[in-house]
Amino acid sequence: MVVMEGNGGAGRITIGVCVMEKKAFSSPMEQILERLRAFGEFEIIIFGDKVILDDPIEIWPNCDCLIAFYSSGFPLQKVQAYAALRRPFLVNELEPQYLLHDRRKVYEHLEKYGIPVPSYALVNREYPDQELDYFIEQEDFVEVHGKRFLKPFVEKPVNGDDHRIMIYYPSSAGGGMKELFRKVGNRSSEFHPDVRRVRREGSYIYEEFMPTGGTDVKVYTVGPGYAHAEARKSPVVDGVVMRNPDGKEVRYPVLLTPTEKQMARDVCNAFRQMVCGFDLLRCDGRSYVCDVNGWSFVKNSYKYYDDAACILRKIFLDAKAPHLSSTIPPTLPWKSEPVQPTEGLTRQGSGIIGTFGQSEELRCVIVVIRHGDRTPKQKVKLKVTEEKLLNLMLKYNGGKPRVETKLKSAVQLQDLLDATRQLVPPTRSGRESDSDADDIEHIEKLRQVKAVLEEGGHFSGIYRKVQxxxxxxxxxxxxxxxxxxxxxxxxxxxxxxxxxxxHAGRKQAEELGRFFRNNIN
Structure with missing residues (x-):
């Protein structure tokens, strides 16, 4: 099946859409192709599954520009042969798309171009359950080539089409494993409390778990000069997909930093994919790319569809008709009102990186807000004489015996937890007497300190500190x-x-965030 769209006629640029029909007739693709068609400069040919899968490439439609990208069942090698035969302009080059099937090659390619990735190590097996000298697993860590990853850590299959990603938790947090997967109904992850050992049936990437505040950032490029970013609730939180009243997953446009915009440009250029999506992790003030998806469109964003159509038009004209003007017309063909000259192409997403006309970018927002509902602040006081605790005080106050010490960082609190665990007996005594009542009270307070420090499985936030x-x-x-x-x-x-x-405070904060996003101009 070949679908030809457009008014036909000489002088038009022919755009071939050589992708599986599920992708060709998806809502975002149809929205953008409809806008390209409205310019009146293009004839669009949708190849269809029968042509792609069954017909020889010699009888495929000829075209000036080709949109082609891999999805399940797509014969990438056959399309490469067609591109070599007809030599159309490729929006996304075909050879680099092989890289996207192997997470090892994706990370290697990102590092080659200086794009930050999480700290990771590779475990390569030639057959299931192969024992490897360089791989060690203990209760709360794995070690690969001498590089240790403490739980929680992430385990990813090297196969880029396998989306079963695992997160393993430490015994101090109760252990267990959380499985992340492609959305099934309203679920995107599942917790398995009894699974503690990592998988051994294949090859995997192990990387440090990066706390991101419960959100994932998805970035979508259209050429190296444009990047749209959206945040969604991370599947790590509770595995429940947040949806709006229409049943769509809730996503919010976010602003990228200048560094992140450069990363978007670098990803686009490194993989030679004009239209490309990738995942961004924001942790401790830095950003990392943890996955590259290839051709991806934003869903349910008409501003993005407008931007993408205008940019693709410019790309096609520059490639095949540079003598024609690629300036955005004052009135877009599918709109009745003129384009505002200061609107640019930056409003909805993180926008353009210095490509089109005048543009404005929000640099900061200053607000005064109060925290939502929260649990009461509590305090435990006890006098300590144990040498381990006194030595810990000296360790962090510079060895000054009369100076108080404040323990706030994760390293400091972990040292205190380790010392407390050694001081608290594993079980409570069943018999008590008046003579040792003070000792029992002291031990119970130490036990309470230990329980508070173990809460959550790792140290984050600012709700625990010790003097x-x-x-x-x-x-x-x-x-x-x-x-x-x-x-x-x-x-x-x-x-x-x-x-x-x-929970009430979290709901208050989320409602305030939604109100802010929906009403800020």
Missing amino acids: LKPLKWIKVPKRNGDGEEERPIEALMILKYGGVLT
Whole structure:
């Protein structure tokens, strides 16, 4: 089946759409092709599945420009032969599309072009369950070629078409594994509490888990000068897909930083894919590319469809009719009102990277807001004399016996948790007496400190901090025997915790965010 669209006539540029029918007749593709057709400069030919799969390339339609990209069942090698025979202009080059099937090659290619990726290591097996000398698995980590990944970590199949990605959690958080997968109904992940060992039936990439605040960022390029970005709820959160009243997944346009815009340009150029989607992780003020998807369109964004059609028109005219003007007309053919000269092509997404006309970009938003509903702030106080805790205080206050210490960072709190675990007995005593009541109360408070520090499985946020204040100290001989030095023998430990958003607070924050996104101009 060959579908020819357009008014025909000499002088028109012929655009061949050589993709599987499921993609050719998808809503985003139809929206953009309809806009290209409205310019009156193009004849669009949709090849169809029968032509692509059954007919020899010699009788395929001839075209000036070719839109071709891989999806399930697509004969990429056959299309390459057609492109070599007819030599059309390719929007997305074909040879680099092989890279996208192998996550190892994707990461290697990204690194080759200096594009940041998460810290990772490869485990390559020639057959299932192959034992490898360089791969070690323990309860709370895996080690690959001497590089250790502490749980939580991510496990990805090297096959880019396999979307079963696993996240393994540490025993301190209860263990278990979360499986991420392509959306099935309203689910995008499933937690398996009893799965603790990693898979061994194939080859995998292991990489550090990067906390992103519960959102994923999807970036869509149309040429190296345009990038549209959207955020969605991460499947890591609870696996429930957030949908609007129409049943569509909720996504919000987001602004890319200048560094992220350069990354979008680099991805587009590195893989030689004009229209390209990739996944971005934002963690600790830095951004990383964790997947490249190839040809991808934004869904349900008419502004994006307008932008994409205008940019593709310019790409086609520059390639096949450079003598014709590719300037955007004052009135777009599918619109009745004129294009505003200052509107540019940046409004909905992260927009253009210095390609078209005048454009404006939101640089900052200053707001004064109050936090939503949260749990009460709580405090635990206890006097400690244990040497492990006193040494920890000295470690982080520069060895000064009379100076208090504040423990806030993940490393500091992990040191305190390790020390507390060694001090708390594994089981409670079944018999108590008045003589050891104080000791029991002390142990119970240490047990409470340990429970608070273990909460959540990893240290993030700002709702836990510990102060250690010296109360008593004595003079002891220096280790080298040269005089005396002060040494603390008792300190007051103050653990402050709580103030975490409740479900109601999270809902308040999300509603405020939705209101802000929908009403800001």
